[in-house]
Amino acid sequence: MTTTLYRGGRIFTADPDQPWAEALVESAGALTFVGADAAANEHSRGVADLRIVELDGAVVLPGFVDAHTHLVHLGASLGHLDLLGARDAADLQDRLRAYAAQHPDAPRLIGGQWLFEPLAGRAPDRHLLDEAVADRPVYLHSNDMHSIWVNTAALAELGIDDATPDPVGGTIGRDAAGAATGMLYETAALGLAEDFLASLVTDADRDRALDAAVAAYLEAGVTGAVDMGMRGDDLAALERAAADGRLGIRVAAHWLIAPTGDPAADLAQVGEARAHAERLADGPIRIAGVKIMVDGVIDSCTAAMRAPFADGSRPGPIWPLDALEPVVRAxxxxxxxxxxxxxxxxxxDIALTALERAIAANG
Structure with missing residues (x-):
C-alpha cells in the first residue's frame, strides 16, 4: 500500500483552529496527517512504500462538488454549438450557418444554451432555423434544458407531424392552425427528441463524452458530482470508466423516473433504482435517490401555476398528485x-403534499 506525503505547500484545511497547513499524508484513501512539514516528515519516517510530492508553495484546496449535473450530456455538449451568447435572431442564424459550414459531413447539427430574450418576443419556430440550415436536421436545446427547438428536417426525422399526439407530460408546439412549430416542450423534448438522439449514440460516443466531462471537471478542481438524471446507458458508461480507471471523480446519481401513465410501470422504475443502489453501494458510483420532474420551467411557460401565464396558457403538472404520490412513497x-x-x-404544492404523505405512511 502506497503512502503519499504532500509537503511544502499552503494547504487550506477549513479547520478554524488550524486553517492552514504545510503538509498532508494520505494512505488507503484517507488523510492520516495534516500539519507542518517537519511533523509530517516525522510521521512518515519508516514507511516502506512512501511517495513524496513536493508542492513547491502551491495552494491546495478541498475538491469542489458539482451538486447538479448530467455528466455524459455535459461532455457531449462541449463539442456542440453554443448559442448562449447569441445577441438576436440574426446572430443565432449566423452562428448556426457557421457551425454547419464547419461540420459539412455531420448528418445532423446539435447545439444548445439558447435563450428566449435575444428573440425579442418572436416565438422560436422551425422556419427561422430553416432559413439558416434546411438540408439537415437541427436540434437546439434551450438553456434551461426543458425544451428543444428543431427545424423542419428534424421534425420529419422524428416522425412528428400536425397529427402527432402530445406525449404524457409534454407538448408539441403548434401554431393557431394546429401545425407543428418546431418547439418541443418537457417530455416531448426529453422523450421524443432525446430518446431518438440517444438511440444514435454508441457506447464509444458515451465513453468519449464522459472522458471529456471528467477532464473538464478535474482541470477545474471538481472531484465529485451529483448526476441528477441518471439513465441506464449513462450508468453503463460510468461503470466502464470506473472499471478502466478512467472515472477520476466520485459520482452520486439520482435515477430519472419518467411518467408513463401506467402506475405499475412507474413503480417498476423505482424498483430499478433500488436494485442499482444496492448493487453499487460500496464503489465510486452510487445511486443516491430518484429524480422526478413534477413540472416545467418559467422561461417556456411550462411550469404548473395556479394562475395563467401572461399569454393565457396554464399547463398542468407533468406528474399529477395521484400518479406522483405512490412513486414518492415507494x-x-x-x-x-x-x-x-x-x-x-x-x-x-403537489411535491410537498406527496412528501408529507410519504412521511406519514413510512414513518
Whole structure:
C-alpha cells in the first residue's frame, strides 16, 4: 500500500483552529496527517512504500462538488454549438450557418444554451432555423434544458407531424392552425427528441463524452458530482470508466423516473433504482435517490401555476398528485432520496403534499 506525503505547500484545511497547513499524508484513501512539514516528515519516517510530492508553495484546496449535473450530456455538449451568447435572431442564424459550414459531413447539427430574450418576443419556430440550415436536421436545446427547438428536417426525422399526439407530460408546439412549430416542450423534448438522439449514440460516443466531462471537471478542481438524471446507458458508461480507471471523480446519481401513465410501470422504475443502489453501494458510483420532474420551467411557460401565464396558457403538472404520490412513497420506503423539480406554485404544492404523505405512511 502506497503512502503519499504532500509537503511544502499552503494547504487550506477549513479547520478554524488550524486553517492552514504545510503538509498532508494520505494512505488507503484517507488523510492520516495534516500539519507542518517537519511533523509530517516525522510521521512518515519508516514507511516502506512512501511517495513524496513536493508542492513547491502551491495552494491546495478541498475538491469542489458539482451538486447538479448530467455528466455524459455535459461532455457531449462541449463539442456542440453554443448559442448562449447569441445577441438576436440574426446572430443565432449566423452562428448556426457557421457551425454547419464547419461540420459539412455531420448528418445532423446539435447545439444548445439558447435563450428566449435575444428573440425579442418572436416565438422560436422551425422556419427561422430553416432559413439558416434546411438540408439537415437541427436540434437546439434551450438553456434551461426543458425544451428543444428543431427545424423542419428534424421534425420529419422524428416522425412528428400536425397529427402527432402530445406525449404524457409534454407538448408539441403548434401554431393557431394546429401545425407543428418546431418547439418541443418537457417530455416531448426529453422523450421524443432525446430518446431518438440517444438511440444514435454508441457506447464509444458515451465513453468519449464522459472522458471529456471528467477532464473538464478535474482541470477545474471538481472531484465529485451529483448526476441528477441518471439513465441506464449513462450508468453503463460510468461503470466502464470506473472499471478502466478512467472515472477520476466520485459520482452520486439520482435515477430519472419518467411518467408513463401506467402506475405499475412507474413503480417498476423505482424498483430499478433500488436494485442499482444496492448493487453499487460500496464503489465510486452510487445511486443516491430518484429524480422526478413534477413540472416545467418559467422561461417556456411550462411550469404548473395556479394562475395563467401572461399569454393565457396554464399547463398542468407533468406528474399529477395521484400518479406522483405512490412513486414518492415507494422511493422513500426503499431508502432512496427523493429529488423533485417543482417550479410553479401548483407543482410545489403537489411535491410537498406527496412528501408529507410519504412521511406519514413510512414513518
Amino acid at each position: 422511493a422513500d420506503a426503499a431508502g432512496l432520496q427523493v429529488a423533485m423539480h417543482a417550479i410553479g406554485d401548483e407543482a410545489s
